[in-house]
Amino acid sequence: MKQLTWILIVVFAASLLCWGFAVSQEKPKASTPKAASEKADTAKVKEHAYVGASKCKMCHNAKKWGKIHDKWAATKHAGAYAVLAGEKAQAVAKGVKIENAQKSDKCLVCHVTGHEASAKLKGEKYSMEEGVTCEACHGPAGDYLASHKKKDNEKQAMADGLMKPTEELCVTCHNEDSPTFKEFKYEEALKLVAHHKPTKEELEKEKAEGK
Ligand code: HEC
Numbered sequence: 001m002k003q004l005t006w007i008l009i010v011v012f013a014a015s016l017l018c019w020g021f022a023v024s025q026e027k028p029k030a031s032t033p034k035a036a037s038e039k040a041d042t043a044k045v046k047e048h049a050y051v052g053a054s055k056c057k058m059c060h061n062a063k064k065w066g067k068i069h070d071k072w073a074a075t076k077h078a079g080a081y082a083v084l085a086g087e088k089a090q091a092v093a094k095g096v097k098i099e100n101a102q103k104s105d106k107c108l109v110c111h112v113t114g115h116e117a118s119a120k121l122k123g124e125k126y127s128m129e130e131g132v133t134c135e136a137c138h139g140p141a142g143d144y145l146a147s148h149k150k151k152d153n154e155k156q157a158m159a160d161g162l163m164k165p166t167e168e169l170c171v172t173c174h175n176e177d178s179p180t181f182k183e184f185k186y187e188e189a190l191k192l193v194a195h196h197k198p199t200k201e202e203l204e205k206e207k208a209e210g211k
Pocket residue numbers: 051052053055056057058059060134135138141145148149150151152153154
């Protein structure tokens with residue numbers, strides 16, 4: 001009889017433990033299904049304000065940064081709004097019965113930065129005339145502008161909306177919904193718009209060449 005009591009106590013204690021474990025496991029599981037975390041991500045992206053490319057220029061146009069701003073300004077991305085006023089755009093727009101491509105959501109959605117964000121998220125220096133800017137690829141900077149420039153603070157910067165662009169991002173615009181789309185080869189395309197912080201050797205080489 002004594003033995004049976006002990007067995008019952010042990011079984012009861014074990015099931016309590018299992019139950020406790022299951023509950024502790026449930027919590028993180030419940031909050032991490034992909035759809036939910038994706039929703040949270042888009043909600044976050046929408047929260048951050050756009051500040052405009054001039055805010056990046058003051059630091060990232062320095063020689064030590066490889067003049068990233070000027071490099072971007074020389075790419076077609078910087079002219080993506082302007083191109084909508086050209087002859088080709090007018091012809092494309094006419095084909096789909098759009099009168100003014102620069103005023104149509106159907107074109108602006110890929111040809112300017114943050115078109116779908118609400119007006120209150122567009123700062124003083126934001127201008128759709130800047131086309132596809134830094135913030136189209138790296139995320140709206142209202143919050144990470146301050147946090148991202150500190151060393152070893154990447155985690156916080158990412159939480160504040162800083163993005164590391166990948167092919168997945170490019171094809172949100174470079175896809176068949178683009179009326180002039182042919183094909184998108186990521187590696188090749190990346191070469192045409194890439195920028196990086198020059199290494200010491202690269203900087204020395206530039207100096208020697210008198211740039
Ligand atoms: C006050 C100067 C300053 C301004 C303004 C600034 N940055 Fe930076 N940025 C930095 C510094 C410094 C780093 C390097 C941080 C580090 O050491 O990790 C950096 C790093 C970055 C990186 C690389 C981050 C990584 O972890 O790989 C990106 C992308 C970036 N900045 C984008 C931007 C964009 C976009 C803007 C404008 C919206 C901007 N920055 C404005 C100073 C600045």
